[in-house]
Amino acid sequence: xxxxxxxxxxxxxxxxxxxxxxxxxxxxxxxxxxxxxxxxxxxxxxxxxxxxxxxxxxxxxxxxxxxxxxxxxxxxxxxxxxxxxxxxxxxxxxxxxxxxxxxxxxxxxxxxxxxxxxxxxxxxxxxxxxxxxxxxxxxxxxxxxxxxxxxxxxxxxxxxxxxxxxxxxxxxxxxxxxxxxxxxxxxxxxxxxxxxxxxxxxxxxxxxxxxxxxxxxxxxxxxxxxxxxxxxxxxxxxxxxxxxxxxxxx
Amino acid sequence: xxxxxxxxxxxxxxxxxxxxxxxxxxxxxxxxxxxxxxxxxxxxxxxxxxxxxxxxxxxxxxxxxxxxxxxxxxxxxxxxxxxxxxxxxxxxxxxxxxxxxxxxxxxxxxxxxxxxxxxxxxxxxxxxxxxxxxxxxxxxxxxxxxxxxxxxxxxxxxxxxxxxxxxxxxxxxxxxxxxxxxxxxxxxxxxxxxxxxxxxxxxxxxxxxxxxxxxxxxxxxxxxxxxxxxxxxxxxxxxxxxxxxxxxxx
DNA sequence: CTAGGTGAATTACATAGGTTAAGACTGCAT
DNA sequence: ATGCAGTCTTAACCTATGTAATTCACCTAG
Numbered sequence: 062x063x064x065x066x067x068x069x070x071x072x073x074x075x076x077x078x079x080x081x082x083x084x085x086x087x088x089x090x091x092x093x094x095x096x097x098x099x100x101x102x103x104x105x106x107x108x109x110x111x112x113x114x115x116x117x118x119x120x121x122x123x124x125x126x127x128x129x130x131x132x133x134x135x136x137x138x139x140x141x142x143x144x145x146x147x148x149x150x151x152x153x154x155x156x157x158x159x160x161x162x163x164x165x166x167x168x169x170x171x172x173x174x175x176x177x178x179x180x181x182x183x184x185x186x187x188x189x190x191x192x193x194x195x196x197x198x199x200x201x202x203x204x205x206x207x208x209x210x211x212x213x214x215x216x217x218x219x220x221x222x223x224x225x226x227x228x229x230x231x232x233x234x235x236x237x238x239x240x241x242x243x244x245x246x247x248x249x250x251x252x253x254x255x256x257x258x259x260x261x262x263x264x265x266x267x268x269x270x271x272x273x274x275x276x277x278x279x280x281x282x283x284x285x286x287x288x289x290x291x292x293x294x295x296x297x298x299x300x301x302x303x304x305x306x307x308x309x310x311x
Numbered sequence: 312x313x314x315x316x317x318x319x320x321x322x323x324x325x326x327x328x329x330x331x332x333x334x335x336x337x338x339x340x341x342x343x344x345x346x347x348x349x350x351x352x353x354x355x356x357x358x359x360x361x362x363x364x365x366x367x368x369x370x371x372x373x374x375x376x377x378x379x380x381x382x383x384x385x386x387x388x389x390x391x392x393x394x395x396x397x398x399x400x401x402x403x404x405x406x407x408x409x410x411x412x413x414x415x416x417x418x419x420x421x422x423x424x425x426x427x428x429x430x431x432x433x434x435x436x437x438x439x440x441x442x443x444x445x446x447x448x449x450x451x452x453x454x455x456x457x458x459x460x461x462x463x464x465x466x467x468x469x470x471x472x473x474x475x476x477x478x479x480x481x482x483x484x485x486x487x488x489x490x491x492x493x494x495x496x497x498x499x500x501x502x503x504x505x506x507x508x509x510x511x512x513x514x515x516x517x518x519x520x521x522x523x524x525x526x527x528x529x530x531x532x533x534x535x536x537x538x539x540x541x542x543x544x545x546x547x548x549x550x551x552x553x554x555x556x557x558x559x560x561x
Numbered sequence: 562c563t564a565g566g567t568g569a570a571t572t573a574c575a576t577a578g579g580t581t582a583a584g585a586c587t588g589c590a591t
Numbered sequence: 592a593t594g595c596a597g598t599c600t601t602a603a604c605c606t607a608t609g610t611a612a613t614t615c616a617c618c619t620a621g
Contacts (some may be wrong), residue, residue, distance in 0.1 A: 127456050129542055135459040137452045152442050157449050157547040192402050194444075199407050201451045202387045206377050208458035209385040209503030213578070244598065253459030255579050260600060292379050297407040463608075494568060505609050510570060 068092055069143030069231040070117055074189040076230050076300055084183050091179070092119060095170040099162050105146055106160045114170040116146035121166035122242050126250070127158045136251035138201060139224070143231045148194050164242045192299070199297040208253050211292070213262045216252050218291035221272060225281060226298055241279035266290075318342055319393030319481040320367055324439040326480050326550055334433055341429065342369060345420035349412050355396055356410045364420040366396035371416035372492055376500070377408045386501035388451060389474070393481045398444050414492045442549070449547040458503050461542070463512045466502050468541035471522060475531060476548055491529035516540075 071088050074080060080088070096119070099105060105123060106112055123140040137158060140146060146160050151173055180187035200223070207216045221241075228239045243251070249259045266272045271287045273280040281287050288295075321338050324330060330338070346369070349355060355373060356362055373390040387408060390396060396410050401423055430437035450473070457466045471491075478489045493501070499509045516522045521537045523530040531537050538545075 125452070127452075129456075129460055133460045135456045137455050152438065153445055153449075153549050154551055155546070157549070158452060188402065195403055198448055198451065199403075201448065201455065202375070202377075202408060204455050205387050205451065205458060206379075206385045208455060209501075210379055210383045245600095246598080251459075256599090257580075257601090258578055261578085264600085296405070299403050299407070301404055495570095496568080506569090507571085507610080508608055511608090514570085 067232070069119065069141075069233070072231045073143040074186075074193065077192045078185060078189050080185065080189070084186055087179060087183070087186075091171050091175065092117060092169045095172075097168055097170055099166050099168070101162060101164055103166075104159055104161045105166065105168065106156055108156050108159045110156045111154065112147050112156065113151075113173050115148070115173065115176050116160075117169045117171065118142055118144050118146065119167045119169060122163040123160055123166050123168075124163055124247075124251070125158050125160050134250045135253065136247065138197070138204065139227075139251070141224075141227055141231065142233060144197075145190075145193070148190070148197070163247060196297075196299050199299060203297045213252075213254055213258055214265060215291050216254070217248070217259070217262045217266060218271060218287050219293050220248070220252060221279060221281065222284070222288055222291050222293040222295075223298075225279070225284070226295060226300070230298075230300065237282065237284065238278055238280040240277055241274065242277045317482070319369065319391075319483070322481045323393040324436075324443065327442045328435060328439050330435065330439070334436055337429060337433070337436075341421055341425065342367060342419045345422075347418055347420055349416050349418075351412060351414055353416075354409055354411045355416065355418065356406055358406050358409045360406045361404065362397050362406065363401075363423055365398070365423065365426050366410075367419045367421065368392055368394050368396065369417045369419055372413040373410055373416050373418075374413055374497075374501070375408050375410050384500050385503065386497065388447070388454065389477075389501070391474075391477055391481065392483060394447075395440075395443070398440070398447070413497060446547075446549050449549065453547045463502075463504055463508055464515060465541050466504070467498070467509070467512045467516060468521060468537050469543050470498070470502060471529060471531065472534070472538055472541050472543040472545075473548070475529070475534070476545060476550070480548075480550065487532065487534065488528055488530040490527055491524065492527045 068085075068089055070092060071080065071085050074088075095114075105116060108127070118140055120142050122142075123144075123146070125137040125140065126134055127137060128134050140160060146168070147156070180190065203219075203223070207219050211219060224241065225234065225237075225239055228234050233239060245259045245263070246256050248254075249256045252259070254262070263272075263274060267274065269290070270282060271290055273282065287293070318335075318339055320342060321330065321335050324338075345364075355366060358377070368390055370392055372392075373394075373396070375387040375390065376384055377387060378384050390410060396418070397406070430440065453469075453473070457469050461469060474491065475484060475487075475489050478484050483489060495509045495513070496506050498504075499506045502509070504512070513522075513524060517524065519540070520532060521540055523532065537543070
């Protein structure tokens with residue numbers, strides 16, 4: 062079944078735990094109902110909104126972001142295929158940030174009740190969702206470290222390592238290449254740098270043969286070398302979770 | 312009952328929802344078993360550890376932090392009285408960061424089983440824990456914004472606003488003053504600045520009459536003014552959660 | 562009361578990264 | 592074809608912040 066193999070949410074969660082056929086089917090149905098599309102610079106959710114649905118990105122890139130009053134913008138995190146837009150916000154009163162599309166995005170809108178049914182009936186799913194939320198928290202912490210301590214070159218290199226590994230987890234890499242639909246302005250907003258300096262830094266990374274970046278395609282000739290330059294330690298992505306080996310009944 | 316009123320965990324959670332007497336009692340018992348103490352610069356948990364307990368800070372300040380290979384250190388977040396050290400890490404293989412004490416710290420160690428019992432029997436407690444985890448995620452996002460976009464002065468001002476409000480939520484402020492046991496080196500590690508620049512910035516904040524900082528005591532003469540300087544919007548702390556008004560059976 | 566350690570303050574100087582501006586390239590819409 | 596709009600690139604210049612080093616003021620252990 063094609064969908065089963067290509068649903069990024071399933072691919073992502075299976076890095077952590079093996080899902081039963083039924084669970085996968087459930088996720089697939091969920092990801093095929095209420096599917097929406099949005100163009101490249103739209104908002105999926107806005108600060109202040111109070112979503113009553115859970116949105117899952119199926120294809121394309123989005124980001125969490127926040128504006129300051131004077132126009133400065135920080136991209137808080139990247140929302141890649143398979144990622145939730147608003148995990149568990151049902152508890153909170155309103156969104157404290159916005160989620161915008163960076164490319165055309167396809168996403169599924171799950172009504173709240175549907176999510177609750179799924180997790181109630183399938184503890185392994187709610188376990189997997191929890192794992193996902195915890196990994197996202199870890200990623201956010203790592204961005205804190207990047208923004209606080211790493212210099213521009215390390216920071217950019219670190220970002221690319223992270224993107225590559227996250228995309229690989231959802232089957233969106235080919236060899237040592239992947240999509241990178243972020244503009245330099247986007248990278249600047251994500252890494253707290255100016256566009257000019259992002260450009261300088263990319264040139265430097267290219268000169269060091271650490272990356273090849275043509276159009277929207279990123280190639281990493283030597284991942285180990287890039288990781289070194291970034292002081293990148295993949296432990297925070299928790300790709301080695303034990304759940305994976307606990308049981309395998311599908 | 313004195314303990315009931317001074318347990319910072321209860322005070323914190325009650326900002327979000329009203330707890331029943333039984334629930335509070337449960338939290339109190341939890342917070343009085345397995346109590347540990349640690350001096351000012353110790354580690355409560357280390358990167359790589361695999362904690363089988365849930366640690367709750369009862370008094371004193373701690374922080375999550377991470378070292379880079381060359382000695383740079385980033386404080387990722389502050390762990391204040393009433394905060395969990397390791398919410399839900401049972402799912403993950405190992406700690407991807409350390410938690411260290413900034414002052415002498417008293418904390419309770421809850422065995423995993425105990426936590427699971429509590430949340431299983433008291434859905435409102437697990438709801439409250441979830442709220443807490445979500446607020447922590449929001450705080451982490453706000454730090455990302457601070458580190459990425461705010462200049463030193465705004466950044467420091469923002470930190471002080473946040474600390475003050477968080478402490479007020481657990482009854483640790485007096486008027487417009489609170490404890491601030493962070494050294495300037497600590498603030499530097501938290502805000503991604505050098506010690507010298509932290510000092511300069513503090514002088515500036517003092518000259519602007521935005522803060523009074525003597526010894527370990529911070530006073531904020533005019534909170535609105537400080538918030539302005541920081542572009543501080545408290546919405547991310549979600550102190551207005553609706554759960555608070557839903558029911559009140561205690 | 563003295564030594565050594567820690568935190569704060571300040572100065573002089575260095576630099577990573579920001580700002581502004583302008584040109585070149587791209588793709589798309591008319 | 593033409594023209595606009597977004598993106599990338601580069602250059603010249605500027606500044607917020609970092610680095611190094613010194614002094615002072617505590618505090619605590621002997």
